[in-house]
Amino acid sequence: MKLLKVDTVNEARSRLMECCGLMMPQTEMRGLLDAAGCILAEDIYSKENIPPYRRSIMDGYAVRSKDLGAAGDMIPTMLKVTGEVLLGTDSSGLKVEPGCCIYVPTGGYVPDGADSVVMVEYCEPFVSGMLAVSKSVSPGENVVQAGEDITEGGILLCKGRKLRPQDIGVLAATGITEIPVFVPWKVTVISTGDELVSPDQTPGRGQIRDINTYTIAARSMAEGFKLIRTIAVRDDREALKEALETAKSDSDLVVISGGSSQGKKDMTAELIDEAADHGVLTHGIAAKPGKPTITGFDEKSRTLLIGLPGHPAAALMVYEQILISLWRSITCCEKERTVRVIIDANVPSAPGRMTFQLVKLSGGDKPEAYPVFARSGMISPVSEADGYFIMTENQEGIRAGDMVDVHLWK
Amino acid sequence: MKLLKVDTVNEARSRLMECCGLMMPQTEMRGLLDAAGCILAEDIYSKENIPPYRRSIMDGYAVRSKDLGAAGDMIPTMLKVTGEVLLGTDSSGLKVEPGCCIYVPTGGYVPDGADSVVMVEYCEPFVSGMLAVSKSVSPGENVVQAGEDITEGGILLCKGRKLRPQDIGVLAATGITEIPVFVPWKVTVISTGDELVSPDQTPGRGQIRDINTYTIAARSMAEGFKLIRTIAVRDDREALKEALETAKSDSDLVVISGGSSQGKKDMTAELIDEAADHGVLTHGIAAKPGKPTITGFDEKSRTLLIGLPGHPAAALMVYEQILISLWRSITCCEKERTVRVIIDANVPSAPGRMTFQLVKLSGGDKPEAYPVFARSGMISPVSEADGYFIMTENQEGIRAGDMVDVHLWK
Numbered sequence: 001m002k003l004l005k006v007d008t009v010n011e012a013r014s015r016l017m018e019c020c021g022l023m024m025p026q027t028e029m030r031g032l033l034d035a036a037g038c039i040l041a042e043d044i045y046s047k048e049n050i051p052p053y054r055r056s057i058m059d060g061y062a063v064r065s066k067d068l069g070a071a072g073d074m075i076p077t078m079l080k081v082t083g084e085v086l087l088g089t090d091s092s093g094l095k096v097e098p099g100c101c102i103y104v105p106t107g108g109y110v111p112d113g114a115d116s117v118v119m120v121e122y123c124e125p126f127v128s129g130m131l132a133v134s135k136s137v138s139p140g141e142n143v144v145q146a147g148e149d150i151t152e153g154g155i156l157l158c159k160g161r162k163l164r165p166q167d168i169g170v171l172a173a174t175g176i177t178e179i180p181v182f183v184p185w186k187v188t189v190i191s192t193g194d195e196l197v198s199p200d201q202t203p204g205r206g207q208i209r210d211i212n213t214y215t216i217a218a219r220s221m222a223e224g225f226k227l228i229r230t231i232a233v234r235d236d237r238e239a240l241k242e243a244l245e246t247a248k249s250d251s252d253l254v255v256i257s258g259g260s261s262q263g264k265k266d267m268t269a270e271l272i273d274e275a276a277d278h279g280v281l282t283h284g285i286a287a288k289p290g291k292p293t294i295t296g297f298d299e300k301s302r303t304l305l306i307g308l309p310g311h312p313a314a315a316l317m318v319y320e321q322i323l324i325s326l327w328r329s330i331t332c333c334e335k336e337r338t339v340r341v342i343i344d345a346n347v348p349s350a351p352g353r354m355t356f357q358l359v360k361l362s363g364g365d366k367p368e369a370y371p372v373f374a375r376s377g378m379i380s381p382v383s384e385a386d387g388y389f390i391m392t393e394n395q396e397g398i399r400a401g402d403m404v405d406v407h408l409w410k
Numbered sequence: 411m412k413l414l415k416v417d418t419v420n421e422a423r424s425r426l427m428e429c430c431g432l433m434m435p436q437t438e439m440r441g442l443l444d445a446a447g448c449i450l451a452e453d454i455y456s457k458e459n460i461p462p463y464r465r466s467i468m469d470g471y472a473v474r475s476k477d478l479g480a481a482g483d484m485i486p487t488m489l490k491v492t493g494e495v496l497l498g499t500d501s502s503g504l505k506v507e508p509g510c511c512i513y514v515p516t517g518g519y520v521p522d523g524a525d526s527v528v529m530v531e532y533c534e535p536f537v538s539g540m541l542a543v544s545k546s547v548s549p550g551e552n553v554v555q556a557g558e559d560i561t562e563g564g565i566l567l568c569k570g571r572k573l574r575p576q577d578i579g580v581l582a583a584t585g586i587t588e589i590p591v592f593v594p595w596k597v598t599v600i601s602t603g604d605e606l607v608s609p610d611q612t613p614g615r616g617q618i619r620d621i622n623t624y625t626i627a628a629r630s631m632a633e634g635f636k637l638i639r640t641i642a643v644r645d646d647r648e649a650l651k652e653a654l655e656t657a658k659s660d661s662d663l664v665v666i667s668g669g670s671s672q673g674k675k676d677m678t679a680e681l682i683d684e685a686a687d688h689g690v691l692t693h694g695i696a697a698k699p700g701k702p703t704i705t706g707f708d709e710k711s712r713t714l715l716i717g718l719p720g721h722p723a724a725a726l727m728v729y730e731q732i733l734i735s736l737w738r739s740i741t742c743c744e745k746e747r748t749v750r751v752i753i754d755a756n757v758p759s760a761p762g763r764m765t766f767q768l769v770k771l772s773g774g775d776k777p778e779a780y781p782v783f784a785r786s787g788m789i790s791p792v793s794e795a796d797g798y799f800i801m802t803e804n805q806e807g808i809r810a811g812d813m814v815d816v817h818l819w820k
Binding site: 032033036037050051052053055057058085086087088089090091092106107108109144148149150156157164165166167168169170171172173174175176177193194195196199200201202203204205206207208209210211212213214215216217218219221222227235310312316337339340361367375376377378379380381382383385408409410 | 460463498499519558559566579581582584585603619621791
């Protein structure tokens with residue numbers, strides 16, 4: 001096993017990113033509603049103009065604007081009603097001749113000859129088939145031009161877009177019902193530690209319930225990953241090795257979550273080194289909290305192998321900053337939006353290390369936040385916090401009143 | 411059918427809210443990972459102290475701090491090593507006597523007698539079983555006290571919390587594995603309109619593909635609702651009536667999405683009035699866009715019946731502001747966080763109406779946004795936008811440079 005120095009967070013990311021060139025996520029075609037929330041795997045162009053023909057945005061009469069001249073309340077203009085557009089039927093044979101008009105409902109086809117629509121509220125029909133119009137219109141008024149919403153050949157959505165409801169709407173509008181999306185990572189979470197018991201058990205003296213398996217599994221699911229399984233194993237080399245082999249067979253990402261004591265982490269590092277044909281890539285990152293992080297890559301099975309720190313806050317922040325950030329990079333997905341707030345207390349950084357600081361947003365009107373401190377192993381401050389901000393390796397802490405960019409928890 | 415005046419958005423919300431007293435969502439117990447993303451239906455208290463015993467946050471030696479006095483590099487203090495705490499085993503029989511110390515790994519039980527832990531880095535073991543300690547410690551140093559993370563009887567999570575990964579972690583830590591959550595609404599989306607064809611069809615002249623069914627269904631799913639079905643019906647009274655009856659039999663919420671022309675909306679209103687034993691509650695809201703919104707409530711089947719405007723932007727914003735806002739109110743769920751930004755252009759409001767204005771956030775470092783204008787029926791501006799802000803009924807528009815609170819799209 002190579003001995004590696006502690007990496008910065010960016011170095012750890014880069015080492016994984018290089019390997020990920022070898023494991024680009026697969027893509028698949030999904031139907032409209034199945035694609036919602038997935039990440040688009042290709043740029044999508046429209047093959048059509050939307051609307052395909054000129055549409056009225058009002059219930060009204062299609063007219064030639066110059067026929068109305070200076071029509072107004074006092075001097076209405078009389079037009080002859082020569083037809084009616086019915087929604088859902090082909091009205092392309094209709095034409096508005098000079099001095100005439102045709103009724104058009106909202107969303108209806110605007111017949112040839114007309115250049116605008118006058119709202120029904122300004123129109124008074126007479127039995128004779130004539131219409132008194134008491135308002136003039138500009139050319140194009142109340143009409144959406146063909147292709148004004150979406151132009152044929154134009155780009156609809158870019159690769160990497162996490163598909164929101166209205167994006168699904170745009171795809172529906174243009175008749176694109178099979179959508180290429182990235183297949184979400186399949187994830188196995190292995191927890192290890194003789195002191196760990198499952199949450200439904202009462203821990204004996206010296207024991208503690210497993211937390212990280214559940215936070216990491218839930219965080220994975222929130223990102224859209226598919227949780228294949230969780231496995232709990234004792235601190236037993238053979239059992240852990242077997243669990244790793246099982247996980248490698250069907251997962252893209254194997255997360256090993258365990259205690260954080262030195263002896264244990266050595267075993268995780270050794271096992272990852274054995275299981276990964278590229279070996280351990282990073283053994284320890286310059287992060288606070290989060291140092292005991294191990295990464296590896298197995299090219300044969302195309303699996304990322306990650307040992308997370310035991311501290312629940314660290315495990316979650318490292319998982320986001322290293323793994324979820326990697327997933328978003330390789331899928332070209334937009335980064336999660338951060339929220340800029342004023343921090344209301346001095347916060348020290350850890351020199352030479354990237355510092356993740358939990359914060360809670362203040363309830364008030366102003367964008368303010370205060371730091372939440374989690375001692376090692378604590379979970380309740382992580383739940384109390386709304387998110388965290390990052391101080392870089394060279395940053396000498398934050399002063400009360402400074403602005404920080406908060407990564408909000410999912 | 412009663413004739414109702416146009417309601418403000420708040421009036422429409424209140425009328426629905428009153429009825430919802432009669433249809434509080436049901437609750438159910440879910441396992442830890444199945445509860446992730448759901449809304450907690452009760453306050454949850456801890457039945458235990460976490461940690462249940464004093465734990466070390468370091469690999470080190472449990473000591474009596476006064477034994478170390480002014481121990482330092484130059485003059486180490488010698489202590490006798492009398493034992494070792496093993497993770498996962500009962501170490502409660504161990505005790506640190508004066509002049510002695512016991513090895514404790516990270517997360518391990520801190521034995522009686524000791525009041526602190528000195529990091530292993532400051533300790534030099536001798537073959538004689540003695541330990542040279544080159545640093546003094548304060549009482550409590552490197553020790554998490556019993557109950558310091560979570561106190562027995564203390565509140566863990568409040569009703570209405572949308573359970574995030576770390577909340578699942580807090581529940582796991584305290585052994586709460588069956589969690590009471592609100593059963594998400596079951597939703598049927600009915601689209602109606604002779605001009606509508608399904609997205610996989612090529613619309614003929616006068617036809618258009620159905621958009622709103624897909625945006626509303628996807629938005630419902632993003633909120634955690636269960637989509638029971640989508641039904642497409644022609645503008646046929648009997649067919650629509652039958653679809654409504656089917657939907658009422660198994661859905662909490664029935665959304666009718668269709669064209670927005672006056673004639674059609676009248677049919678929707680009449681049918682909702684017939685199908686709902688409380689009748690139509692709101693027929694038209696003072697919103698721009700979004701006026702042709704209809705709400706009703708059927709007490710017998712405990713179903714909300716909603717007719718949404720046809721304009722895709724309006725349908726989505728009204729659905730969020732009326733229905734999803736209602737769901738969050740009755741489940742005590744926190745409102746979606748808004749983002750405060752500077753708007754870079756003047757935006758007019760519609761006097762007397764609540765105005766929903768689409769915006770796109772600027773890419774830059776500053777929290778800025780610009781308005782996106784969607785003409786009636788357009789979908790691409792809705793997809794281009796990152797969200798929208800609201801101008802109230804009495805607000806006279808926004809000036810460039812004003813701050814607005816943006817509701818970000820899901």
